[in-house]
Amino acid sequence: MKSYNTILKIAPAFLLFGSILSAQTTDSVGTKKIEEVVLIGYGKQKKSDVTGSITSITSKDFNGGATSPAQLIQGKTPGVQITTNSGAPGAGSSIRIRGGSSLNGSNSPLIVIDGVPQDFSGISGAADPLSLINPNDIASFDILKDASATAIYGNRASNGVILITTKKGTSGKLKVNFSTLASVSEKMGNVDVLNADDYRAFINQYATPTYKARLGNSDTNWQDKIYQQAWGTDNNLALSGGLKWLPYRLSLGYNEQNGIVRTNSFKRSAIGLNLNPVLFDKHLKIDVSLKGTYTDNRFVDGGVIPTAILFDPTQSVYSGNNNFGGYYENLLNGGLNVNGTANPLSTLMAIHDVTSVYRGLGNIQLDYKVHFLPDLHVNVNAGYDYSKGEGRKTVDANLRAGFFNKGSITEFTQEKKNKLLETYLSYVKTISAINTNIDLTAGYSYQDFETISPGGTTFLGNAAPTTNPDFSTGYTLLSFYGRGIFTVADKYILSASVRRDGSSRFFNGTRDNIYGVFPSVSGAWKINDENFLKDNRVVSTLKLRAGYGETGNQEVGSDFPAFAKYNLSGNGAQYQFGSTYYFFYRPEIYNPNLTWETTTTKNLGLDFGFLKERITGSVDIYQKDTKDLLVDSPIAAGDLSNRNLLNVGNSQNKGIEGSINFVPVKKENLSWEIGFNATHFNPIVTKLLERSDATFNIPQGGISGGVGNTVQAHAVGFNPYSFYLYQQVYDGSGNPIDGVYADRNGDGNITAADKYYYKSTTPDAILGFNTKLVYKDWDFGMSGRAVLGNYVYNNAASNSSIAAATTNDYLQNVYSTTPQYKFQNSQFFSDIFVENASFFRLDNVNIGYNFKNFLSTQSNMRIYAMAQNVFVISKYTGVDPEVFSGIDNGYYQLPHVYSLGFNFQF
Numbered sequence: 001m002k003s004y005n006t007i008l009k010i011a012p013a014f015l016l017f018g019s020i021l022s023a024q025t026t027d028s029v030g031t032k033k034i035e036e037v038v039l040i041g042y043g044k045q046k047k048s049d050v051t052g053s054i055t056s057i058t059s060k061d062f063n064g065g066a067t068s069p070a071q072l073i074q075g076k077t078p079g080v081q082i083t084t085n086s087g088a089p090g091a092g093s094s095i096r097i098r099g100g101s102s103l104n105g106s107n108s109p110l111i112v113i114d115g116v117p118q119d120f121s122g123i124s125g126a127a128d129p130l131s132l133i134n135p136n137d138i139a140s141f142d143i144l145k146d147a148s149a150t151a152i153y154g155n156r157a158s159n160g161v162i163l164i165t166t167k168k169g170t171s172g173k174l175k176v177n178f179s180t181l182a183s184v185s186e187k188m189g190n191v192d193v194l195n196a197d198d199y200r201a202f203i204n205q206y207a208t209p210t211y212k213a214r215l216g217n218s219d220t221n222w223q224d225k226i227y228q229q230a231w232g233t234d235n236n237l238a239l240s241g242g243l244k245w246l247p248y249r250l251s252l253g254y255n256e257q258n259g260i261v262r263t264n265s266f267k268r269s270a271i272g273l274n275l276n277p278v279l280f281d282k283h284l285k286i287d288v289s290l291k292g293t294y295t296d297n298r299f300v301d302g303g304v305i306p307t308a309i310l311f312d313p314t315q316s317v318y319s320g321n322n323n324f325g326g327y328y329e330n331l332l333n334g335g336l337n338v339n340g341t342a343n344p345l346s347t348l349m350a351i352h353d354v355t356s357v358y359r360g361l362g363n364i365q366l367d368y369k370v371h372f373l374p375d376l377h378v379n380v381n382a383g384y385d386y387s388k389g390e391g392r393k394t395v396d397a398n399l400r401a402g403f404f405n406k407g408s409i410t411e412f413t414q415e416k417k418n419k420l421l422e423t424y425l426s427y428v429k430t431i432s433a434i435n436t437n438i439d440l441t442a443g444y445s446y447q448d449f450e451t452i453s454p455g456g457t458t459f460l461g462n463a464a465p466t467t468n469p470d471f472s473t474g475y476t477l478l479s480f481y482g483r484g485i486f487t488v489a490d491k492y493i494l495s496a497s498v499r500r501d502g503s504s505r506f507f508n509g510t511r512d513n514i515y516g517v518f519p520s521v522s523g524a525w526k527i528n529d530e531n532f533l534k535d536n537r538v539v540s541t542l543k544l545r546a547g548y549g550e551t552g553n554q555e556v557g558s559d560f561p562a563f564a565k566y567n568l569s570g571n572g573a574q575y576q577f578g579s580t581y582y583f584f585y586r587p588e589i590y591n592p593n594l595t596w597e598t599t600t601t602k603n604l605g606l607d608f609g610f611l612k613e614r615i616t617g618s619v620d621i622y623q624k625d626t627k628d629l630l631v632d633s634p635i636a637a638g639d640l641s642n643r644n645l646l647n648v649g650n651s652q653n654k655g656i657e658g659s660i661n662f663v664p665v666k667k668e669n670l671s672w673e674i675g676f677n678a679t680h681f682n683p684i685v686t687k688l689l690e691r692s693d694a695t696f697n698i699p700q701g702g703i704s705g706g707v708g709n710t711v712q713a714h715a716v717g718f719n720p721y722s723f724y725l726y727q728q729v730y731d732g733s734g735n736p737i738d739g740v741y742a743d744r745n746g747d748g749n750i751t752a753a754d755k756y757y758y759k760s761t762t763p764d765a766i767l768g769f770n771t772k773l774v775y776k777d778w779d780f781g782m783s784g785r786a787v788l789g790n791y792v793y794n795n796a797a798s799n800s801s802i803a804a805a806t807t808n809d810y811l812q813n814v815y816s817t818t819p820q821y822k823f824q825n826s827q828f829f830s831d832i833f834v835e836n837a838s839f840f841r842l843d844n845v846n847i848g849y850n851f852k853n854f855l856s857t858q859s860n861m862r863i864y865a866m867a868q869n870v871f872v873i874s875k876y877t878g879v880d881p882e883v884f885s886g887i888d889n890g891y892y893q894l895p896h897v898y899s900l901g902f903n904f905q906f
Helices: 001-022 069-073 147-156 196-205 222-224 304-309 343-352 802-806
Strands: 037-039 042-047 054-058 080-084 095-099 110-113 140-142 161-166 174-188 230-242 246-258 265-275 284-299 351-370 374-395 410-433 435-454 457-460 472-486 493-504 513-528 537-555 567-568 575-577 580-582 584-589 597-610 614-632 645-668 671-685 697-700 710-714 722-725 729-730 737-743 754-761 765-775 779-790 791-794 832-837 839-852 859-875 898-905
Touching: 001 898, 037 140, 054 246, 069 080, 069 095, 069 140, 110 147, 140 584, 147 161, 147 513, 147 537, 147 597, 174 246, 196 802, 222 343, 222 832, 246 697, 304 343, 537 614, 614 697
Parallel strands: 110 161
Antiparallel strands: 037 042, 054 140, 080 095, 140 161, 174 230, 174 898, 230 246, 246 265, 265 284, 284 351, 351 374, 374 410, 410 435, 410 457, 435 472, 472 493, 493 513, 513 537, 537 597, 567 584, 575 580, 597 614, 614 645, 645 671, 671 765, 697 710, 710 722, 722 754, 729 737, 765 779, 779 839, 791 832, 839 859, 859 898
16 A cells, blocks of 8 residues: 555656646657557557556657566556566566566566567577577567457467567668667676685584694685676667558668676577558558568576585686586595585586577468458458477586586477468447547467477486487467447547457367356547647647457367377486387376366556646556466375466456656757656465365475475465465564574464465566656767566575585575574575565666767767666675566576677668
């Protein structure tokens, strides 16, 4: 509730601030306003007539220097949280719209690129499928947030829909645009572990002589050793123009980035072609979109970051002999210690993990305006998305990572195919007699997804190579949909849609659960067009919106979860006949009653604009109720597994979001724009298993340390992924007492029943701001974000204790709090390790200058400098508080990036 109050308090201040500034400036540029158009799914609509919660972001508002599409709009719109998965180049981002609505189903929005809906999962060899799209080819994002806007996409739309439109050509003379950018990246900082001198003092205080004797004489910062200053370049060439009937745009792009962790790199080559001819006296519009990318990735072993945190700082990088490649390693009885922490530099050099991914995405869309009935349009959209990933991982037998297996080579290949055929009719007619405009749409959609994974081969030492069995899977969607939009007197708008969606994922031998119906209805009232406000000089826009709809979620992580099936066993699960080993078929657990989640959303919104749109914005409040939650749940003994995918729960998510934009100054040679947005949501699990008692929960959040330990849970009455831990007890001086926890149930014993739900990864508020200042040929921009009230479990700290450094056959560094806490053993389940991770991050600062008429009157050159991830303000003791999972066990940190770029237009 405190977030609601905060938002309500600051909004009037924004309005007052904007009013004062606007009153002090004059608009010296008299321009005719062009009506903005947004995509609404199978059509488009004037922004002023939209009834759902939709945000449109165009290229002029994108974040600069983005290397993936999601980064272009990070922090730009309320209700949309974008978290970069890691600092590795090509890593991609996790996108959440209004916090998501599922527990084990996907919480990612549906992505539609030029009319082609994408698969929710990526391909092997690419960290994120969106990283395979060149962000420089993107023209706009239309983000559909509430069910009245998304229900037209049916059983894939519970977490919102993002419509991505790529840039198209325009008729006229040839236009050339070339941009080049060079960047340098560096790490944010190091995890706070003991330096060599402090570590020696720690060991000498607590360890026995046996362990003290293992100390070395060096002073090695292992984190500094694995990180590097990295460079990158991004180059793009676009040719556009065309004949009157054939506009075109051809683009070429090359992006190369080294990671801040040594040996890590990413390369992407991209080509795009858009053809947009209009034929038959403008009755037939054709949009052809072709995109191809080729990426090379060299990954680093994820374990090198935690081992660089933990490795003994008193040892040197090299041993002084030729054993194990000359790198220092932990030994035991004269040989390698199999349990010892590996030298992180040795691991980086030992593993060569490279992948190549090819992707081709193309579609042709025909829009025919019927000659004898021009109000009727026939639209056909055929698309094909093909991806292929190939990889090879080699581990050097001479270094520790490959020593025990005498080296290894692993190869893989995977193909993914996405086929689409859609056709719909659109009828738009103005009936003057009743002052009403009608917009009717009815269509059919077929989409088929296929994944083919030939058996990967592993060569292990001198042993015969082993090959996993081939694997192929897929699913199909069949849908019918319709929508009607009725606009009366250009100020009362009513919209209704329905989609009947069928998914093969819920086929159980019958057709009982295949199809679902997803309806929506919404309305808008353009209050500013009423007579009492029509000539008002203060209020320029005032529109009230309300919507209701149902959407689904069929992303269950398996293509056949409801159908009885057998699968071949994998390596290590073969049956021996004589001297030959055979794969065998084994039954998989399934749930014939499985169906999709259904989310019902209610939304109330207000769009406003004041002082001739010098102040604009919107506010939305909503409630999302999800039933039949898809949950990977424990089940009773006696089945093929002790877990199964079930529809067992409900959840509710209430939220409020808003944005406000100011134009304090708008003159011929000077303009200034400021934007703020704020989001609050609060998802609560309202039901899990039937007949379960109040203590039932579903463990989540696996951590590093121990076997099978978890620190989060889903439970009724709490946020998903709430931390589930013991309450730490402190002495009179405020120091934690080792192994002592609060007896919360008062039974005199400390048991699992004393754990409690303490905080979660759900923030109280997400705030964003951006500003842009243009003075003559100079421009300056800045954007940042704040996330308040989110918590992170510091796994690096919880893994440290006195025992961690004094009871192994090797020495291991500890977190800086270990000498303070003095825990003899790791206390993984203490709430002391859950830290407030609220933060403010300045994402982007850029400044540029335009050289007009650079080579001729038709040319222009812009030179700009930019800094990304400039700084972070937070009380969190780790390197970066923005950890998507809420568990920080040594992840690839985001780098600071400094860039210099040039853009040429001819």
